[in-house]
Amino acid sequence: MESTLIRAAIVGSTGYGGVELIRLLQSHPKVTVTSVISSSAAGTPIAEGFPHLTEIRTDLLDGIDMDLIRSKADVVFLATPHGISMKLAPQFLEAGLKVIDLSGDFRLKSGDVYKQWYKHEPADQALVDRAVYGLAEVYGEQVATSDFISNPGCFTTSALLGLYPAVKAGWINPDSIIIDAKSGVSGAGRGLNLSAHYSEINENFKAYKINKHQHTPEIEQVLSEAAGRPVITTFTTHLVPMTRGIMCTMYATLTEKRATADFVELYRQFYEGRKFVRVRPDGTWPATKEVFGTNYCDIGFSIDERTGRITFISVIDNLVKGAAGQAIQNLNLLMNWDETLGLQFTPVYP
Numbered sequence: 161m162e163s164t165l166i167r168a169a170i171v172g173s174t175g176y177g178g179v180e181l182i183r184l185l186q187s188h189p190k191v192t193v194t195s196v197i198s199s200s201a202a203g204t205p206i207a208e209g210f211p212h213l214t215e216i217r218t219d220l221l222d223g224i225d226m227d228l229i230r231s232k233a234d235v236v237f238l239a240t241p242h243g244i245s246m247k248l249a250p251q252f253l254e255a256g257l258k259v260i261d262l263s264g265d266f267r268l269k270s271g272d273v274y275k276q277w278y279k280h281e282p283a284d285q286a287l288v289d290r291a292v293y294g295l296a297e298v299y300g301e302q303v304a305t306s307d308f309i310s311n312p313g314c315f316t317t318s319a320l321l322g323l324y325p326a327v328k329a330g331w332i333n334p335d336s337i338i339i340d341a342k343s344g345v346s347g348a349g350r351g352l353n354l355s356a357h358y359s360e361i362n363e364n365f366k367a368y369k370i371n372k373h374q375h376t377p378e379i380e381q382v383l384s385e386a387a388g389r390p391v392i393t394t395f396t397t398h399l400v401p402m403t404r405g406i407m408c409t410m411y412a413t414l415t416e417k418r419a420t421a422d423f424v425e426l427y428r429q430f431y432e433g434r435k436f437v438r439v440r441p442d443g444t445w446p447a448t449k450e451v452f453g454t455n456y457c458d459i460g461f462s463i464d465e466r467t468g469r470i471t472f473i474s475v476i477d478n479l480v481k482g483a484a485g486q487a488i489q490n491l492n493l494l495m496n497w498d499e500t501l502g503l504q505f506t507p508v509y510p
């Protein structure tokens with residue numbers, strides 16, 4: 161029934177995260193998108209810029225008009241860059257709307273750490289404190305009692321879902337962790353930049369932001385909570401010539417001798433009942449195509465008995481589990497709905 165639908169507005173609808181929210185929410189049984197918002201193309205039909213939405217969405221893009229959005233929506237997704245979300249979120253919260261922010265603005269609890277990694281002033285500390293970090297499989301209970309969610313970064317989601325249970329259980333030495341992360345180009349957003357040019361990325365594979373990536377402190381913040389003490393990690397990101405997908409290949413030293421099958425069991429227990437994390441059996445490892453277009457995070461392991469080290473492989477679709485999908489999962493959790501509503505897709509394969 162129409163009256164039972166929650167009304168959603170999407171700010172940043174013309175970006176990759178925003179367009180993915182539109183795609184996914186189109187088939188959500190309890191949500192209707194009532195406003196697609198653009199700061200640069202208000203008044204034009206969304207299908208004009210995105211012909212794949214022809215005859216799917218006939219809306220004109222709204223501008224950022226607080227009164228209009230307040231009157232049209234119950235929840236707002238901010239698919240906006242960092243620095244912008246911190247200006248918009250307080251206005252929507254004051255108006256009584258639920259806010260789910262996809263940017264990095266509210267993820268780091270320390271303003272000093274934010275400033276060090278993002279190179280500009282942090283958001284208001286009271287708002288940062290109010291935001292719940294929406295790593296859904298770990299902090300789902302806190303999400304369920306909040307009205308303001310800070311959605312995790314894409315690399316962070318993949319890395320943390322792959323590492324958190326082992327760190328929490330004390331099965332790996334957190335100081336030994338090395339995270340080797342690879343992303344498709346859509347992770348950089350729709351804006352034009354040189355490294356995303358076809359001729360720069362095609363048949364190319366390159367590392368970037370080494371020891372400077374803004375997801376480093378985000379990963380460390382959560383691993384420190386899991387370990388019960390400060391943790392620092394080595395985290396290196398790479399750009400891969402594909403559109404979607406993240407793979408984190410991660411290495412750590414075992415705290416005592418264990419078999420790969422023990423990790424499979426530990427992870428299956430930790431994620432029991434959480435449909436979006438799929439733990440691979442001993443001897444198989446996931447590939448990005450196996451989660452393409454879905455909210456799944458697939459995880460596999462291998463222990464090298466010669467070195468006493470374990471390798472973790474964790475894959476996600478950066479635009480779904482790494483952004484829009486997890487944002488909708490968080491909406492489901494905060495509305496106390498089944499977390500899988502509107503997100504039950506089979507991966508696109510091949």
Ligand SMILES: NC(=O)C1=CN([C@@H]2O[C@H](COP(=O)(O)OP(=O)(O)OC[C@H]3O[C@@H](n4cnc5c(N)ncnc54)[C@H](OP(=O)(O)O)[C@@H]3O)[C@@H](O)[C@H]2O)C=CC1
Nearest residue numbers: 172174175176177198199200239240241262263347349350
């Ligand atoms: N791409 C990914 O895989 C992931 C992205 N994220 C985060 O999600 C957010 C959106 O990312 P993504 O969609 O990729 O980025 P894009 O660059 O593709 O889109 C961002 C959108 O924000 C809007 N915008 C830009 N400046 C302003 C402004 N001053 N006021 C209001 N809106 C503005 C623009 O839309 P318009 O001009 O129409 O207003 C733009 O389309 C970012 O914070 C990003 O870091 C998080 C996880 C993964």
Ligand SMILES: CC(=O)N[C@@H](CCC(=O)OP(=O)(O)O)C(=O)O
Nearest residue numbers: 262263264313314343344347348
């Ligand atoms: C391929 C690529 O460029 N990816 C982006 C991460 C996208 C993301 O999650 O960004 P936020 O943390 O800013 O929300 C990057 O490495 O900065």
